[in-house]
Amino acid sequence: MTTFNATYLEIEPRELVTYLLRESGQFERESVDTANLLELLGLDYVSFNFDLELPQEAKQTVGDARPRALISFGDRIIATDSELDENRMRFSILHEVGHFVLPHHEHSLYVCDDIGLSPSSRLVFEKEASQFAADLLFLGDRFALEANSRAINAPTVKELATKYCASFEATARRIVEKSFRPCMLVVFKKEPRQSGDELAQPPTWSVRYCIASATFKSQYFEELSGTAPPEVATAVTRPGCDIANSHKIEVAVRSTSDQKELQFTAEFFSNTYNIFCLLTPK
Ligand SMILES: [Zn+2]
Structure with a gap:
């Protein structure tokens, strides 16, 4: 049988x-x-x-x-x-x-x-x-529809986080994951400082992880390493600074394989625990 x-x-x-x-x-x-x-x-x-x-x-x-x-x-x-x-x-x-x-x-x-x-x-x-x-x-597909009809920036993160009762980090990640446009979220963490000398210096914020939209991954790269510019880090983490008070700068990202440089607009903002950066093509 x-x-x-x-x-x-x-x-x-x-x-x-x-x-x-x-x-x-x-x-x-x-x-x-x-x-x-x-x-x-x-x-x-x-x-x-x-x-x-x-x-x-x-x-x-x-x-x-x-x-x-x-x-x-x-x-x-x-x-x-x-x-x-x-x-x-x-x-x-x-x-x-x-x-x-x-x-x-x-x-x-x-x-x-x-x-x-x-x-x-x-x-x-x-x-x-x-x-x-x-x-x-994020209520299934509803969030993606809303996020894609808004600008990719810190005020959108704040607005949608408040609306969906979600953390800024989860909201920023979701905006990027569901975006049809090329964009990347880079999350930085504060490196611990040890001795007296180090404590006198501003803290170093290094990349904790990044998430890229599908189009960003296919057009540019998937991961990034480095540290947040100290003057920007100091500005966005100063006490009382609202998450929507972001700092926008131009940055160059160098490829480790062919040393070519690409230009991006980087918008930095912070919830005081982390520094976030939204990277979009210039
Ligand atoms: Zn579990």
């Missing part, structure tokens, strides 16, 4: 996003209400101090990563660390919803740390859950 093997049609994450947003009434809203989603899925939510109250065995993560959110499938509970700010709490809840609904993510317990939840995570399940969270947070 001949035996055939069957495979089954799997629901796409994109279809799941649309279904969840529609069924929990999010398309009638300006931004996602996590409570409606949790109710639809029959999940409870709690917030507590993970440092003090999380059982020791759940805290075992690699290196100095700190647990930030969890989902227990059996108890149908999502929990987030009470130390998280509002935007991170929302994103973390949606990330755990991702684990709950995505095919192949069924598991008794996920304890997700800040490294797993970060945009630079290399773990497949963590990346998938965060991608799913971003799709929910």
